[in-house]
Amino acid sequence: MGFLYRVTKHDEPLYCQAQAARVDINQLSIKYKNKQAINNASLVAQPGQITALIGPSGCGKSSILSSINRIHQLVPDCCVEGEIKLDGVNINEIPDRLLRQRIGMVFQQPNPFPLSVEENIRFPLRQYGISNKQALKERVEKVLREVNLWEEVKQDLKASAFLLSGGQQQRLCIARSLALEPDILLLDEPCSALDPISTAKIESLLLGLKDKITIIIVTHNLAQAKRIADQISVCWVNDKGGCIVESGGIDKIFNHPTHPTTHFFCNGLQG
Numbered sequence: 001m002g003f004l005y006r007v008t009k010h011d012e013p014l015y016c017q018a019q020a021a022r023v024d025i026n027q028l029s030i031k032y033k034n035k036q037a038i039n040n041a042s043l044v045a046q047p048g049q050i051t052a053l054i055g056p057s058g059c060g061k062s063s064i065l066s067s068i069n070r071i072h073q074l075v076p077d078c079c080v081e082g083e084i085k086l087d088g089v090n091i092n093e094i095p096d097r098l099l100r101q102r103i104g105m106v107f108q109q110p111n112p113f114p115l116s117v118e119e120n121i122r123f124p125l126r127q128y129g130i131s132n133k134q135a136l137k138e139r140v141e142k143v144l145r146e147v148n149l150w151e152e153v154k155q156d157l158k159a160s161a162f163l164l165s166g167g168q169q170q171r172l173c174i175a176r177s178l179a180l181e182p183d184i185l186l187l188d189e190p191c192s193a194l195d196p197i198s199t200a201k202i203e204s205l206l207l208g209l210k211d212k213i214t215i216i217i218v219t220h221n222l223a224q225a226k227r228i229a230d231q232i233s234v235c236w237v238n239d240k241g242g243c244i245v246e247s248g249g250i251d252k253i254f255n256h257p258t259h260p261t262t263h264f265f266c267n268g269l270q271g
């Protein structure tokens, strides 16, 4: 049985099936000291879909992403206003530990832990109280298969993760973020350091995951957004800070945008 580890009020483990979650961002504003990074941005990410955030450098895409799992809390002098809900529940009502379990995150540069391949997966599981040897073994294999890495590493599970190629390391990081069976996966330019073949492997695995995990991805690669996204939010910066100018499906954003900025950006005329 697939299981999802949740932390109850009494910190007892609870196992249930993973479920994609709807993410509602309403009137989000993010300020770093005096810098208004995001001003009044709203978007919805639906379960079963890949939502892509596109836009020029510095318009606040990563800031939006990192507000969803509240890692901006770690940034000094960062102030966030507005509302973010997961399946209707305000994230501020969800304890950190549960929120981090429900939301996996993958960054631009592959960042495996300085541990073996299998320990990279076991580590977060142990942190969440899963210590049964058989459960750990099964989960390692399951997530490595999910990211299509199992066949490539099954003989070398005890080797250092740093010996893997960049693309393999990134798939391992995705596997690690899937270990706790999150409902939502956030990816911040996960393919920007990878070659086209590794990129294709990651795109294909994201397409395979989207039915059970809500995926939100930041990408500078418009062709990638076109290939994998169901919904796109176009971010921009104006004199009040970063904003979302328009959201919609591929056809709307690339062929029938309602906002001139979307047309300029998606046709390479601006940004």
Ligand SMILES: Nc1ncnc2c1ncn2[C@@H]1O[C@H](COP(=O)(O)OP(=O)(O)OP(=O)(O)O)[C@@H](O)[C@H]1O
Pocket: 032, 035, 037, 055, 056, 057, 058, 059, 060, 061, 062, 063, 064, 075, 242
């Ligand atoms: N920790 C921080 N302290 C101060 N300013 C920050 C911080 N993080 C981001 N910013 C500023 O907020 C704005 C938005 O940054 P953010 O990284 O979210 O944009 P982005 O669209 O993801 O950029 P890129 O595509 O280059 O990664 C930028 O002007 C950036 O300089």
